[in-house]
Amino acid sequence: MVALKPLYYSVFGVLLMWVLSVSQPALAVEGLRNDAPQRYEVVPGDTLWDISARYLRSPWQWPSLWQANPQVRNPHLIYPGDVLVLGTCQGQPCLSVERGQGVVKLSPQMRTVPKREAITPIPMEVVRAFLREHRVVEPGESPQELAYVVGGDNQRLISGAGDTLYVRGSVPARTRLGIYHPGEPYVSANGALLGDELINIGEARYLGSEGDIARIEVLSAYQEVRNNDILLPLEDRELSDAFVPRAPLNNVSGQIVAVPGGVRFIGRLQVVALDLGTQDGLQPGHVLRVDQQGELVIDPRTQELLRLPNTEAGLVMVFRPYNHMSYALVMQASRVLAVGDSVHTPTR
Template identity: 60%
Template sequence: MRYLCGGALVALIMAWVAAAQAQSLSYAGLRDDAPERYTVVRGDTLWDISGRFLRHPWQWPEIWQVNPQIRNPHLIYPGDIIYLADCNGRPCLRLERGQGVVRLSPEVRRVPHREAIAPLPLEVVEHFLRRHRVVDEAEGIENLAYVVGGDDRRLVSGAGDAIYVRGALPDTGRLGIYRLGERYEDPQNGELLGIELLGVGRALWLRRDGEISRLEITESDFEVRNGDLILPVEEREWAGQFLPRAPERAISGRILAVPGGVQFIGRLQVVALDLGRRDGIAAGHVLRVEQQGELVTDPNTNELIQLPGEEAGLVMVFRPFEKVSYALVMQATRTLAVGDRVYHPDRRELLADAP
């Protein structure tokens, strides 16, 4: 394995592009200004690093080559080096593992723990996931445990207060307190796609007496009321990070809603899509967004017509449910809105699957 520099690198990139074009490959997607080597720093995301090397970050899996001698090569840490290499005449990216050593004269200390870089800005995602989740109608909202009263006859409760809950609950693990939010329905056929739950707080199970459990509220974002729902907190393990990538097949849907009621959507905002696991959507899938064309009146016929849509950005799915998904807006060249179309980022896939 060797590194490349100077004119040799330029010549090799040109050769790669020529070879890719000859094989109808997409590696003309390698940026002209792609660095030969890049050292990962704290605060980087996989999306950021992909964008340094590729015009289209979702092509990362196509060009990433696993180093078999490196433990957990799909996890990338601050201090690691990503570099361009030649893999049998095709461009690829490889990993040189950083040592995680900080030199403090006159001694050397090993950093005890390093967190792998995230695929996207996790502070945005984690905050959102604490406040929002979706349940399918099949899960049965009516079967979920719910608050029936507060300690000392309180009608509303907060952090430090005890509450009484009716229904089946685990006596271990973290519990979330939720309130019914928006009903997500298919605008075309009215199918119920899911029910949004809004996070109210967290609680700790204390004891059970028959079908009634006593919980202590450990934290609350809002006042806890009778009727609020109690569910085990979803444990999200980000260590096994997902890769930004295109869906395996052609797919098309719409921006269904913007949690929080925002009307206009920009970069790093969360959107709900009318696509889910049943449609083949998975965490890490990147979709292109097409802004809806404007409705105008034909000056000659007075007909109301819709102008063609325009490419407007990219979203990456981070939490798929059965029929809907939450995605983060990674790029926005125009203001996005509910109803905008989302589809496979590579138009050739759409053409290949067209009837």
């Protein structure tokens, strides 16, 4: 019989250095908040944005703060229970991440080890919930429509969960079906079509068919299902938690063109549609500054009509870019944002 020896190992026992910009030392000193804590313990619910905002005046500058440690597979992973310690590295403010070192003794029995989940860059549950309900058909793209609703049982014009519907088209028997309602088209300020919004209003399953008429059962419905609503295969959208707040590499300039859901006034953690996309260089994690146009005033001496300078109003982070447009989440809002506000690369 072979005796089990104690297994000693370090559980993430390394220090990750989070440098406040080696290449831009002036920014490192100026960017540090005066009330930055000397020690902070990460708690469940924290995000990379929240933590960065505790230490920096501009949370989107996360990448310039972080120096990857080659001993760690992914230096962006921070876990609840980690302790951030503010110190000095080569004459510059820096943060280190303290993780406990422990001894684990193996014994001949089953043991369940809870899975540690790293904190996310932003509130991902908000983004995932939005993406479950919204998708965009880009100009010239076919939505891969399977069928469309032509009627309900007992001549119903509106149906809901548990009801049977008749649809016209070709419906695969074992495909997860999403019921979608056409939303508003996204249009740029110059009238160019950016994409058509589709809103997921429920799920359904195939029951049977005769010719090109199929019967489906509505499994769930978030809104009433009406004639001409369409069936599409449900998308399994894997949204990476690995992206981090950062500025675009190039200078971009655009506008907020819409607020999905028809909200008029926009605040923190609401989703907005931008007239910028991958063709403009946008990627998930890119942060843009929102400016509001200055008011028109009359010069009291010359009676001239003057436009006051634009005012910084907030920050948005792109999480789902398309070719010509993007969905972004409002991360900061010092003013109530609105459709028409301009967005651009933040200045350092």
